[in-house]
Amino acid sequence: MLQSDTLKKRAEKARKKKAALGEDIEIEKFEQEEAGEHEEIESLEELPEKHKETILKVGVEATGAGRAGSFLQIDQTGVCTSCSSESIELMNMKNALEKYDWLNDYMWKAVAVDTDKYTAETALRESSGYFIRALPGSREIFPIQACMFIGDTNVSQTVHNIIIAEENAELHIITGCTTGSDIQSALHIGVSEFYLKKGAKITFTMVHNWAEQVEVRPRTGVILGEDSTYISNYILTSPVRTIQSYPTAYCQGENSRTVFQSILGGQKDSVLDIGSRAILTGKNSSTEMISRAVSKDQSQIYARGHLAGKSPDVKGHLECMGLVLSDDSLIYSIPELEGSSTDLELSHEAAVGKIAEEEVLYLMSRGLTEDEAASMIVRGFLSMDITGLPPELAAETKRMLDLSLKGM
């Protein structure tokens, strides 16, 4: 997977490097499965019914209805790549690297290969993943759906994705990550590098539904050109062992803009360490980060945000709201504002609290029981309006969110 010796050396050196945040995972504990262990299929419809049901829960529609294309990776194997849109190229990374020499110029540019042991592992192994490229000036309103699926127990899955939106292209992606219904433990490492050229727009909506003993370490970098917009929506409401993720957007282009919207539901012993970071170097670039977190049972949620304003006229706002529903759970909100230029505006508001009794009583006076009222309020709290999506996709995302919130 690595063409350059320099990158390889850097990766080798970072092999034991612990991540800055999150519990250190012993990668060796998990089994390394080779690519090709799972049979390739032409269409997601060939999947067994129980898998279809599982992926549908994270928004991946096996029929491909309403989708511009589909990608499925099971463990280390890209098993399905199909695309009906003429304005989008969708390929398995391996094939894409064979086809395009220039793709190497995009490898490890938005995420440093030696960030930590997880990026190093992804680089040094033959990782699968997808390559998506929206052609210049194209506007595909149907989303590409991508699914990262863990099919064998205790495997480590490494994924490396590259997403490019060429000049003035508009691209929508739905990603569902999940495990087979009989899988208990596994490790998922997903590196995603996004490149938005001038005037491009990408919306990236991701739903996670892992099993209780799965460790998750996504590593995401986004490089934004002039007048481009990147919108990330992240939903996780089901139990997981630990997840640590801190996607970083580099707003390099003038007027570039990012929005991060996260919905986090902590259940059982889950540890969710989720942040969003925006480095605003482009003149007049901006970011908005909104998160809603609810902690139940013994879960711990670390909701981070880092806004770094490095040029004049940049703007950023972070909003983090949390509800703590059990005495054994925790919400730790860490908003960071870093201003290193004049004439910038960075702000944050964060609140962590409990369900308002007045609201519970109001719903009880309409005939709901106390528990029904509380869960309706929690679902309402989490079901924030996700902005920035075209109407069809907004409706679809709402359905995905409603489905995720059913388990809360």
Added chain:
Amino acid sequence: MVVVKLILEITDLAVEVSGKEILSDIDLYIGKGETHVLLGPNGSGKSTLFMAILGFPKYKVKAGEIIFKGENITNYSTTERVKMGIGVSFQNPPAIRGVKLQDLLKIEHGETDEELSPEMMDLVTKLKFDDRFIDRDVNLGFSGGEVKRSEILQLLAQKPDFIMFDEPDSGVDIENVELLAEEINTLLDKEKKPGMREKSGLLITHLGYILNFVNADTAHVLMDGKIACSGNPNEILEDIRKEGFKGCVECCNPIH
């Protein structure tokens, strides 16, 4: 003599809030099909009585009992009371983010489909709302009039047997008062002959303006946590309009 079946019987009720006695010696009997009105100045305990009948936990019953439909509900939860047929319209209900008015209407009307039934949509239109409005978070950014109409709309969905209205006309313009009154009259079976009415109500108002549009059978005046007098609503209102609640103070503390 016509025997009226009682729907609500409150006897010798004392209510405490945060350790402070707010109501005492309250006796209130409301017959099936009757509408009563509770008058009194601000701070006299009207809302406390409302919340105590509704069973909000902060309002602790220290003495007496509340009987609803022949059953002692003094220790029942709010949910249980509502399920037995008590309905309420709040003066200042809380806004709940992410909970849409439509979601509540479905629960109140026992609907499970994604779309609201045509029957409910007719009521929505009648209350001058539309499908976009009912998709809003309940009470969030609603105007004073919208709050009242939404409360009444929810009651129309619920169809309770006994309804308490807390200041249904406060902060509402004249045009909307008439609309609200019309629906309150529907909720209280006013189009039926008195003996045929099934639904009962308790209107709480300190100005009594709503009584120009909704007829009440009996009025009670609450002063300093006690019922100072009960009787014909017109006579009592006339007195209050002439002399204010001053006259009621005298009734409350007769000079011996």
